[in-house]
Amino acid sequence: MRLATIRQPDGTTRAAVEYNEQWFQLDVASVSDLVTLPTWRALASAAINDSTAPRLRLSDATLATPLPSPRKIVCCGLNYHDHIAETGRDVPEYPTLFAKFGDTLTDPYAEINVGADSQKVDWEAELAVVIGSSLRRATKAEAEAGILGYTVANDVSYRDWQARTLQWFQGKAWDATTPVGPVIVTADEISPKQGLAVTTSIDGEVVQSSNTRELVFDAADLVAYVSQFTQLSPGDLILTGTPGGVGLGRSPQRWLRDGEVLTTTIEGIGSLRNQFRISTTEGY
């Protein structure tokens, strides 16, 4: 099943389920709200079978971030073998984790307006795991069963702010800078463990190209680990970290420039496409 949150002409949003090249819209504001309903799968199936349900051709829909209001977003750093090599670190024994707020998320095709806030805007393509159950102290098997599905995120990072202190948070917490989507694909349809290609390109030039097989801690590992210390709930997000090829790790380093379009793709899910607006300063 493929789920999305669709922006309506009046600015509100509705959750939708894809079937037969169309989005069937539900009477629920977003996938965040939908997946908190224990009967969400039945509701989605009913929408497909309801001849009066409002529907849209895929190409006519304006997609919003599928999960506008996760209660928790936990991000993992240093989790791809190739990215770890790039930073010169050892393969970690434990996942490196930090948190994001819901306001950090933005739409899958949103323009990202950096303005003069950062001169070192970097990209981090990430597989995002969508939680489907209430989980606390989950075993790996329970974590696996508690994964609702997967989506794409780009943990866009302001490296100048990130480098100001030991904690990465302030480089990764800018409102409306982490695009997510375009859709959520349920866990029965794709398998990151079997391997999904992860690609980032800038104006068509591929800068990250890896595969979810390269993950040190896989989706279920991370969900189980996080659930040791905090309750996870339907609609929460775990970002699994980024592969090699970020601007920080290149020689010379490379940052996003005004007008460039970042495309973030995960096989079997889809692509984010985000143009950046950055005020350049002298010497940039």
Place this chain on the structure above:
Amino acid sequence: MRLATIRQPDGTTRAAVEYNEQWFQLDVASVSDLVTLPTWRALASAAINDSTAPRLRLSDATLATPLPSPRKIVCCGLNYHDHIAETGRDVPEYPTLFAKFGDTLTDPYAEINVGADSQKVDWEAELAVVIGSSLRRATKAEAEAGILGYTVANDVSYRDWQARTLQWFQGKAWDATTPVGPVIVTADEISPKQGLAVTTSIDGEVVQSSNTRELVFDAADLVAYVSQFTQLSPGDLILTGTPGGVGLGRSPQRWLRDGEVLTTTIEGIGSLRNQFRISTTEGY
């Protein structure tokens, strides 16, 4: 004005305002909910003047965490001159920030049940700033005006988990381990800049003793800084960091033991009092 969230016999909670040695209860579930109402000051005043408002003697009230559901909690590390000296670091140019989830908070007199999760449980007394306005890219003056008040927090840290990776989050994100309260004192009544004593004791032995004058970045500095990257809203919390005297910085290091009572006091606000339950292991 002094505000609290009071636990009712049926398990629900209500916001309350203190007057004349009594808590006057409002028809709102918590201070989190109360302060999102633009008319909250008028409501609180009305409760004091309402002869039919349910009231409790201070000693009869069971206080819950005053802010059970902040949308955002941002914490600052390394922010007291004496604590920075203890860690051997330089005085920072920028605040070191990380985030917490609302589930991490617990009641001001709650028992904190560590179980076997950590063998290195440490204390961090902190002044917590309660946001009163919507703030984004606030100047220092706007930040100052946007502070609703102050409360006490203890950013109890599992140092074994905190040391697993470069990011502190997982040592500080355990559900129900950060006591907050007992009350919120509005900003017109106390001045951390003028100096408030901050004290932590374990079973009566003082382990932290400092003053909010020692803060490197004061409350308004932190609020203004955080608002550069994310929207702050009424009821959000900023934890301002801890002074010297934590267990990690002592020689030999000292961790909380099963049954010990941690008392965290800030002058003019009040005290948290939390007993710890910790499963000790051999060699501990």
